[in-house]
Amino acid sequence: KAGVTQTPRYLIKTRGQQVTLSCSPISGHRSVSWYQQTPGQGLQFLFEYFSETQRNKGNFPGRFSGRQFSNSRSEMNVSTLELGDSALYLCASSWAGTLTDTQYFGPGTRLTVL
Amino acid sequence: DAKTTQPPSMDCAEGRAANLPCNHSTISGNEYVYWYRQIHSQGPQYIIHGLKNNETNEMASLIITEDRKSSTLILPHATLRDTAVYYCIVRTPLEAAGNKLTFGGGTRVLVKP
Numbered sequence: 083k084a085g086v087t088q089t090p091r092y093l094i095k096t097r098g099q100q101v102t103l104s105c106s107p108i109s110g111h112r113s114v115s116w117y118q119q120t121p122g123q124g125l126q127f128l129f130e131y132f133s134e135t136q137r138n139k140g141n142f143p144g145r146f147s148g149r150q151f152s153n154s155r156s157e158m159n160v161s162t163l164e165l166g167d168s169a170l171y172l173c174a175s176s177w178a179g180t181l182t183d184t185q186y187f188g189p190g191t192r193l194t195v196l
Numbered sequence: 197d198a199k200t201t202q203p204p205s206m207d208c209a210e211g212r213a214a215n216l217p218c219n220h221s222t223i224s225g226n227e228y229v230y231w232y233r234q235i236h237s238q239g240p241q242y243i244i245h246g247l248k249n250n251e252t253n254e255m256a257s258l259i260i261t262e263d264r265k266s267s268t269l270i271l272p273h274a275t276l277r278d279t280a281v282y283y284c285i286v287r288t289p290l291e292a293a294g295n296k297l298t299f300g301g302g303t304r305v306l307v308k309p
Contacts, residue, residue: 086239115295115297117297124299124300125240125297125299126299127296130296137295138296172239174239174297181287182245183295184230184242184245185242186242187232187239187240187241187242189238190237192237
């Protein structure tokens with residue numbers, strides 16, 4: 083079974099631009115979560131989508147948004163990029179998001195904001 | 197949220213068992229302990245999880261104390277490829293509804309030849 087895939091793997095943008103990252107979950111998985119990882123803050127939860135609905139959201143500004151499609155693929159968007167948005171963005175998928183449901187992570191998208 | 201405490205780093209000799217401790221003294225009865233690891237710049241990799249019984253899979257063993265206030269992840273025969281940051285995570289029911297994992301600082305494990 084193929085794992086979680088994320089595209090693109092690397093991205094360079096300039097301040098003020100916007101960016102869209104894509105995540106394809108493991109086949110059959112309906113929950114997709116997004117995380118941001120920076121050296122200073124570590125791994126932080128952004129939001130989770132289940133059946134095309136945002137089910138949970140972390141403590142990030144409204145510039146960070148996402149969506150999920152009917153095939154469970156998900157995108158996240160960051161508008162008006164700031165230098166501090168440079169990070170590794172990870173997505174994770176699981177079947178339904180229950181307590182014993184294991185999340186599997188993709189390789190991440192490395193975003194650099196200049 | 198139940199918090200976890202892990203040593204920031206530890207070294208291990210190749211071929212020997214690596215024992216990674218985690219303290220979760222405020223864990224509730226219905227919260228699970230999960231372990232993930234992250235090899236440099238890759239996505240976190242699921243290792244194992246448990247509630248109160250000891251668990252073993254092809255990667256590792258998880259030993260949870262009877263009072264559930266701490267646990268130990270055991271890598272039975274550490275290899276150089278096990279060098280990574282290991283995260284101990286407690287999953288709470290409320291978080292499970294939103295499928296959120298709360299990562300701490302983890303333990304940076306260096307396996308030496």
